[in-house]
Amino acid sequence: MTMLQTAPTALHGPVCVVGSLNADLVVRTERLPRPGETVEGGPLRVTSGGKSANQAAAAALMGAAVRLVGAVGDDANGTVVLDQLARAGVRLDAVARRSGVPTGTAVVCVDSSAENLIIVSPGANGTLTTADVARAREAIAASRTLGLAFEVADDVVLAAARIAREESVTTVLNPSPYRQPSAELLSLVDVLVLNEHELADVLGRSPLDTSWAECGREVFDRFGVADVVVTLGGEGAVVLRTTAAGTAVEEIAPTPVEAVDTTGCGDAFTGALLGGLASGLDLVGSARLASLVGAYAATGEGAQASYPRPEDLASLAVTPSHG
Incomplete structure (x- = not known):
């Protein structure tokens, strides 16, 4: 790997993330169980998680000014989640605590090969409403980028995207856990971040049977989304930018690391991308930074606990340039 002489510069831009906060109950085992099988695991750890909370933490740890909009229960797990996010630097004044409802889990x-299996119980995430989003308009409007994912209700995601469009805020959608985004939601999205399987689902075919440029053109022609970032796990990522003149394809090389746990690596990528765009990096530069952050996250256990600060990336690869 190419060594940096200095650590990547900390981010600084304002980011808002609307969505889920979970308590992650994590156990390691030699192999994942088959249906109906019981396997022995190691000690149980309880940490802060949830796709949106993970993305917020990743951006904040890299220096971005992040506000999170969501809900947790008035329980011990909610306290664990909020305490860890606060330590990461996430502003939490728009996170509600719901009485009598458990925190999402x-x-x-x-x-042993760092693959994972995840089951999510929505808990308080299922109580997040469009009224909560409306109350958070100022938080969205004060940001340069808005991060959205699919662990909360469709109408909540759409309401946040509408406000972002009205307030000229760049909306980044990560449609995960996957369900087909509505045409209206996609019309409000500026950057779509997804993996190969999700891209195939968006386009209605699997596997993908056309070039990256043709995929980018199809997403643009069908849904109006000009900028697409496709994450490829250990193979890096691809940035697709489409205009009337055609689709530019930029491949982001992978960063070789010894993977320990891939939980939350995609969220780390998306959070860093949000922070990069909010801080003045162009899309390709933001994706390069995001690839470093996602790779670093795979070297530690858990989601947020494995996410880096800028100085942690000094040993990885090339610092992205401003665009």
């Missing part, structure tokens, strides 16, 4: 099993 994800049961995470990680095997």
Whole structure:
């Protein structure tokens, strides 16, 4: 790997993330169980998680000014989640605490090859409403980028995207856990971040049977989304930018690391992308930074606990340039 002489510069831009907060119940095991099988696991750890909370933490740890909009229960797990996010630097004044409702929970099993199996119980995430989003208009409007994912209700995601469009805020959608985004939601999205399987689902075919440029053109022609970032796990990422003149394809090389746990790596990528765009990096530069952050996250256990600060990336690869 190419060594940096200095650590990547900390981000600084304002980011808002609307969505889920979970308590992750994580256990490691030699291999993932088959249906009906019981396997022995190691000690149980309870940490802060949830796709949106993970993305917020990743951006904040890299220096971005992040506000999170969501809900947790008035329980011990909610306290664990909020305390860890606060330590990461996430502003939490728009996170509600719901009485009598458990905090969202994800049961995470990680095997010896760093693959994982995750089951999510929505809990308080299921109580987030469009009224909560409306009350958070100022938080969205004060940001340069808005991060959205699919662990909360469709109408909540759409309401946030509408406000972002009205306030000229760049909306980044990560349609995960996957369900087909509505045509209206996609019309409000500026950057679509998804993996190969999700891209195939968006386009209605699997596997993908056309070039990256043709995929980018199809997303643009059908849904109006000009900028697409496709994450490829250990193979890096691809940035697709489409205009009337055609689709530019930029491949982001992978960063070689010794993977320990891939839980939350995609969220780390998306959070860093949000922070990069909010801080003045162009889309390709933001994706390069995001690839470093996602790779670093794979070297530690858990989601947020494995996310880097800028100085942690000094040993990885090339610092992205401003565009």
